[in-house]
Amino acid sequence: MSRELTPQPGSRRRSARRALREKLVLRVMSRLIVPLILLFALYVQFHGDYGPGGGFQAGVILAAGVILYGLVLGVERARAVISEKVAEILIAVGVLLYGSVGIASMVLGKNYLDYDALGEHGQHEGIIIVELGVGIAVASAMIRIYLAFADLYRTEADE
Amino acid sequence: MSALVLLLLLLLAGTAVAIAKLEDLFAAAMLTAVYGLLAAGLYTLMDAVDVAFTEAAVGVGVTTVLFLGTLSLTEQRERQRKGVVAPLLVVLLTGGALIYGTSDMPVYGDPEAPIHRHVAPEYIEGADKLHIPNVVTVVLASYRGYDTLGETVVVFTAAVGIVMLLGGRRRIGRGEKSP
Numbered sequence: 001m002s003r004e005l006t007p008q009p010g011s012r013r014r015s016a017r018r019a020l021r022e023k024l025v026l027r028v029m030s031r032l033i034v035p036l037i038l039l040f041a042l043y044v045q046f047h048g049d050y051g052p053g054g055g056f057q058a059g060v061i062l063a064a065g066v067i068l069y070g071l072v073l074g075v076e077r078a079r080a081v082i083s084e085k086v087a088e089i090l091i092a093v094g095v096l097l098y099g100s101v102g103i104a105s106m107v108l109g110k111n112y113l114d115y116d117a118l119g120e121h122g123q124h125e126g127i128i129i130v131e132l133g134v135g136i137a138v139a140s141a142m143i144r145i146y147l148a149f150a151d152l153y154r155t156e157a158d159e
Numbered sequence: 160m161s162a163l164v165l166l167l168l169l170l171l172a173g174t175a176v177a178i179a180k181l182e183d184l185f186a187a188a189m190l191t192a193v194y195g196l197l198a199a200g201l202y203t204l205m206d207a208v209d210v211a212f213t214e215a216a217v218g219v220g221v222t223t224v225l226f227l228g229t230l231s232l233t234e235q236r237e238r239q240r241k242g243v244v245a246p247l248l249v250v251l252l253t254g255g256a257l258i259y260g261t262s263d264m265p266v267y268g269d270p271e272a273p274i275h276r277h278v279a280p281e282y283i284e285g286a287d288k289l290h291i292p293n294v295v296t297v298v299l300a301s302y303r304g305y306d307t308l309g310e311t312v313v314v315f316t317a318a319v320g321i322v323m324l325l326g327g328r329r330r331i332g333r334g335e336k337s338p
Contacts, residue, residue, distance in 0.1 A: 044212065049291045052208035054299060056310075060216035067224055088322070095315045098308050113304040123289045127300040130307065137311050141318035142221055148325040149228035 023072075030072040037065035045135045049124070055131035059138025066139075067146045075150040078143075087144035094137025098130045167201045182237045188226040195219040205267075209295060 044051075045058030070078025082090075102113040105126070110117035115126025174194045181187045195218030202211035265272035286297040299307050 048296050049293055051293060052295070053212055054209065054293075054296050057209050057212040057216070060213055060221065064216040064220040067221060071224065088318075091315050091318050095311050098311055102304075102308070113308070115301060115304075123297075123301055124291065126304075127291070127296060130300050130304065131296070134307065134311050138314055141314050142217075144318050145321050146221065146224065148322055149225050152228065152232055152325060 026072050030068055034065050034069045037068065038062060041065060041139075045131065046128070048131050049127060055134025056138050058131075059135040060142060062135070062139040063142030063146070066143050070146065070150065075147070078150075079147060082140070082143055084144060084147050087140040087147065090140035091137050091144065094133045094135070094140065096133075097136065098133035101126055101129050101133070164201065164204055167197055167204070171197050171201070183235065184230055184233075184237060185227075185235055187237075188223060188230060191226065192219045192223040195222070 041058045041062035044053035044061060045055065048054035048058070066078055066081060069081070101115070101118075105114045105117035105122075106112050108117035113126075113130075115122040118126050171194065174190055174197060178187050178190045178194065181190065195214055198218060199211040199214040202208070202214060265274075269275070282294055282298050282302060285302070286292070286294040289297060289301075291297050
């Protein structure tokens, strides 16, 4: 196990990574693009009833935005936005949010995840809430996985 | 449009062969991203925009980043391979079986296909009744709410597994012993 994790000297890759942070065009462009990506993720999330997309798509787009930010401007900047601990908690929050809609519909006297129990527009509201749960879980899972990989990487670069 | 689909499919096949042939893993990882981009274009042409979103974000973006992160810990070149006959045979057999299987499938977009006659009309009617224009969302979140809950749990489980494998918040190699 420890053998695989022993970092091989990859100086070319390391300098490539350092160069990525120093590229002015990349830095400026990603600063411009990242807010648009995040905005688009929110659009895909909350417009999922009307247009293509939904929680899963919104989650991966949001995560891709944060990862691009971390790649170009440094992992520490991404970690300042969402730390490992917060990401881990949010993964569980997303799943629990989804599951709790089912509990709520049971408490209100219908079957598990039967959104009709939630009221007149229950189907609408139920779908929005569970999609939000999916989005939160997927985005934070992706970001958490990225941070785990980035950590491995940085350990090598620091040595 | 079908000419464009054909072109994309040819490019996909070419990229796949190139990935298999390349020994430089860095280049192979980048070509995998190209493969994802082509696939996303293909999904867009086939009106599966939501799948294209996912492919573009995961297949092109996140996966490539993770590949590169992994590559930084391993070697950049593929080790010497041990012969090509057996793998080629497996690939040809599997591919042949899959292509043989498609001969039973309905033509793409065929309105008479069983999938469009069985439950799809009810889904469309249901979505119409709820005034939710995106039928896919209604199917995924409402009709198949259990499935989607299961999928979300799968994502959760995958994240937990990776965090445990990679050592959580600990920095590997910093002399901190794992509990």
